[in-house]
Amino acid sequence: MSETFIPRIQEFAKSARMLALVGASFKLRSDASVDPVIREQIDLGARMALGEVLDAADEEQVSLALTMVEMALSEAGELFRNPDRGSNWKIMDPAAMQAMGRASKSAFTRIQSIAEMHPRMREALKGTFLDVGTGVAGIALEAARTCPDMKIDAIDIWEPALELARKNVAESPYADRITVRNLDVCALDQHRRYSLAWLPTMFLKRPILETALDRIARASLSNAYLVAGVYTRPEDPFLALMANLRTLRSGGEVSDPVDIRAMMEARGYVDVEMSATPVATFVFGRLP
The missing domain is CATH 3.40.50.150 (Vaccinia Virus protein VP39)
Incomplete structure (x- = not known):
C-alpha cells in the first residue's frame, strides 16, 4: 500500500485535534468542575496550538473563536458522515x-x-x-x-x-x-x-x-x-x-x-x- 499521503493525513488529524483542544480550553474557562489534571492537559495542548495569546483573549474574541471552532468541527463531522447528502438542510442528528x-x-x-x-x-x-x-x-x-x-x-x-x-x-x-x-x-x-x-x-x-x-x-x-x-x-x-x-x-x-x-x-x-x-x-x- 502506498503511504505517500499518510504523513499529510497525520498532520490534518493533528490540526483537527488541536482545534478541538483550543475550543475545549475556551469552554472550560467558566467551568470549575472538571478534573484539574485533565484540565491542565487541555490547557497545555491549547497553548501548544495558540501560544500565550490564549490567555490574553477577551470575551468577544473567545465568543467568536468558539463559534468558529464549533462550526468547523460540526460541519466537518457531518460532511464526513453524510457526503451523499444533497442540496438541503435535512439533518437528522x-x-x-x-x-x-x-x-x-x-x-x-x-x-x-x-x-x-x-x-x-x-x-x-x-x-x-x-x-x-x-x-x-x-x-x-x-x-x-x-x-x-x-x-x-x-x-x-x-x-x-x-x-x-x-x-x-x-x-x-x-x-x-x-x-x-x-x-x-x-x-x-x-x-x-x-x-x-x-x-x-x-x-x-x-x-x-x-x-x-x-x-x-x-x-x-x-x-x-x-x-x-x-x-x-x-x-x-x-x-x-x-x-x-x-x-x-x-x-x-x-x-x-x-x-x-x-x-x-x-x-x-x-x-x-x-x-x-x-x-x-x-x-x-x-x-x-
Whole structure:
C-alpha cells in the first residue's frame, strides 16, 4: 500500500485535534468542575496550538473563536458522515442540530453589536423579532435572553429541528416571549408586525429569497430592520470552496452580498450596509 499521503493525513488529524483542544480550553474557562489534571492537559495542548495569546483573549474574541471552532468541527463531522447528502438542510442528528444552534446564537450577538452603532436599530430590539430558519431556536433564545422587551416569532419548515426548538424554548425562562411555528417564510402572512427580521440567505434558492424579501418587507413596521446573512467567501481558494460547498449543501445558492444589498434596496430598504467576519457577512438595512 502506498503511504505517500499518510504523513499529510497525520498532520490534518493533528490540526483537527488541536482545534478541538483550543475550543475545549475556551469552554472550560467558566467551568470549575472538571478534573484539574485533565484540565491542565487541555490547557497545555491549547497553548501548544495558540501560544500565550490564549490567555490574553477577551470575551468577544473567545465568543467568536468558539463559534468558529464549533462550526468547523460540526460541519466537518457531518460532511464526513453524510457526503451523499444533497442540496438541503435535512439533518437528522439531534446532537449536530443542537451544536449548530449553539453556534448560531452568535448571530444575534453580532446584531446587537451593530445596533450599538445604529440608534434606530437599538429601538428595533424592543419590538417583535422574526427569526427565519430558527432551527433549534438558538438565535431566538439568545434574543430573548439579552432583550427583555422583545417578543420573538421563530419559524422553520424542518420539523425535526422544530421539535428540539419547542423543547429548548419550553425548558428556558423565555417561553412566554417566543412562539415557534412550522411556517415557510414564503407563506408569511403578517402585515406591519416586525421591528427586526433575521434572514439566513444561505439556506434559500434565489426565487425563494426574492419571495422571502417581499413577504418580510410587507410584514415589517416603519423603521424596521432586516439583517440578511450570507457565508463569507474568503480569498483563500480552499476556504472559498468550503464556503461554497456549505451554502450548496444548506440548500442555497452561492450569493454575493452586493446582490443581496441590491435586492433589499429594490424593496425600499435604505441605509443598507455590510458587516463581514470570517464566518458570515451581514447585509442590513431599514424600511423608512
